[in-house]
Amino acid sequence: MILDLANMSNLERQHYLQHSIAPRPVCFASTIDKDGNINLSPFSFFNLFSINPPIVIFSPSRRLRDNTTKHTLQNVHEVPEVVINIVDYDMIHQTSLASCEYPKGINEFIKAGFTQEPATLVRPPMVKESKVKMECRVIEIKPLGQEAGAGNLVLCEIMRMHVDESILDKNNKIDQRKLHHIARLGGDWYCVVNEKNIFMVEKPNTQLGIGVDALPEHIRNSKVLSGNDLGKLANVQSVPDIDPSFQDDKVKNIFQYYSINPEEMENELHVYAKELLDKNLVKEAWQVLLNF
Ligand SMILES: Cc1cc2nc3c(=O)[nH]c(=O)nc-3n(C[C@H](O)[C@H](O)[C@H](O)COP(=O)(O)O)c2cc1C
Numbered sequence: 001m002i003l004d005l006a007n008m009s010n011l012e013r014q015h016y017l018q019h020s021i022a023p024r025p026v027c028f029a030s031t032i033d034k035d036g037n038i039n040l041s042p043f044s045f046f047n048l049f050s051i052n053p054p055i056v057i058f059s060p061s062r063r064l065r066d067n068t069t070k071h072t073l074q075n076v077h078e079v080p081e082v083v084i085n086i087v088d089y090d091m092i093h094q095t096s097l098a099s100c101e102y103p104k105g106i107n108e109f110i111k112a113g114f115t116q117e118p119a120t121l122v123r124p125p126m127v128k129e130s131k132v133k134m135e136c137r138v139i140e141i142k143p144l145g146q147e148a149g150a151g152n153l154v155l156c157e158i159m160r161m162h163v164d165e166s167i168l169d170k171n172n173k174i175d176q177r178k179l180h181h182i183a184r185l186g187g188d189w190y191c192v193v194n195e196k197n198i199f200m201v202e203k204p205n206t207q208l209g210i211g212v213d214a215l216p217e218h219i220r221n222s223k224v225l226s227g228n229d230l231g232k233l234a235n236v237q238s239v240p241d242i243d244p245s246f247q248d249d250k251v252k253n254i255f256q257y258y259s260i261n262p263e264e265m266e267n268e269l270h271v272y273a274k275e276l277l278d279k280n281l282v283k284e285a286w287q288v289l290l291n292f
Helices: 010-020 071-078 089-098 108-112 227-233 249-258 262-278 282-290
Strands: 027-032 038-043 046-050 055-058 081-086 132-143 152-163 182-184 190-192
Touching: 027 055, 027 071, 027 089, 038 071, 038 089, 038 108, 055 132, 071 132, 071 152, 081 152, 089 108, 089 182, 089 190, 227 262, 227 282, 249 262, 262 282
Parallel strands: none
Antiparallel strands: 027 038, 027 081, 046 055, 055 152, 081 132, 132 152, 182 190
16 A cells, blocks of 8 residues: 555544554653643653754644644743653553643643652653653754644753662663553554563674675575574674584484485574574574575
8 A cells, every 4th residue: 555645634644654653652741831830741752862962852733623732832932941751651541641631721740640849950840750750941942834733843952860760770770671661652552661572682783794685595585584584694794604513403303304305404494593593592593504
């Protein structure tokens, strides 16, 4: 299916874009208007864009329904300060409640049952329950259009962070396994980060991987190995040499059993290499594949 964005309704665009560009982290923005009224709203059009200077951007859109602007946007125009509170699994239902369209002047801290904690550099309060809070000054607000659905980029410079000790490791670094972020997908779908569904991918770092194009042909064109498997194999600096000390009973058995049928032998070796790659035993997988 091919979709031309220009010919679609806003609701269709929203569907295809928000289901595709996902998961999106959720920023819980605390703002204040010039009269001191506090507002708290979640935004998933949000991300980190710079380390130095430390910049995050979130985007309160013009409402699709009636093209009005959100209180958060009005507030940052009046008082260019915001606390960005990171939302985790413990907070998701209250956070969702805070996204109700309460009238201007209604404090969503109170409606959603969160605790206001005074910030140290800016006027809007922090969400006490959030495990990471960032005190920010708004450096620019960039409207992306005037029609319903148009975003407004709020560029925020982070001046100070508050990190809950419960998510730190013994070196005072954030332990990714302890911060159970939630993220927004399309429609009503969300996902959560926890130990069961996160994994590590080793960085190629300074060494250049040989690349999939430089893999031996029988590996590159394997009917068994997936794109991920090829990616792992091609992350070596050069095609490894056969290691004569590599002894493996399973490889021996495959050789014995399939000696009369080279095609099946290759298939079995690739299946075994794949099992090893699934366990991140890349060196061993290479030796199995080089044996053919
Ligand atoms: C998880 C979540 C993410 C959201 N992300 C956005 C967003 O990125 N942009 C937006 O305009 N509205 C977003 N919304 C809807 C706003 O939170 C909602 O319109 C809110 O009531 C705006 O409040 P305000 O008018 O007090 O600023 C999101 C809602 C939820 C629950």
